[in-house]
Amino acid sequence: MAERAGAERAGAEPTVPDPAECPRCAAPGLARLAVSPVPDAWVVWACRRCSYSWRSSEPPLNSSRAHYPGQFRLVASDIDSASEVPAVPERSQLPGIL
Numbered sequence: 001m002a003e004r005a006g007a008e009r010a011g012a013e014p015t016v017p018d019p020a021e022c023p024r025c026a027a028p029g030l031a032r033l034a035v036s037p038v039p040d041a042w043v044v045w046a047c048r049r050c051s052y053s054w055r056s057s058e059p060p061l062n063s064s065r066a067h068y069p070g071q072f073r074l075v076a077s078d079i080d081s082a083s084e085v086p087a088v089p090e091r092s093q094l095p096g097i098l
Helices: 076-080
Strands: 031-035 043-046 053-055
Touching: none
Parallel strands: none
Antiparallel strands: 031 043, 043 053
């Protein structure tokens, strides 16, 4: 079962089933990041290996390894041999620009 992150709301446990693996890299051990305030609407999952995240309500193309597009799939060696993981840019300090 996936570990729950601090972002999950308090209250009833969702009945949305836990995914067995990441759709992009097939890694187990996913993190549950958030749960919809509407019961059983969706859960946001994130992969600890490749950082892919998705809602449980997404279509199989985005949420199932069996349906995830082959040209975007990763394996452990792809991640281990990546030359660089881009950094998240700093938030702009200019007015009106996020």
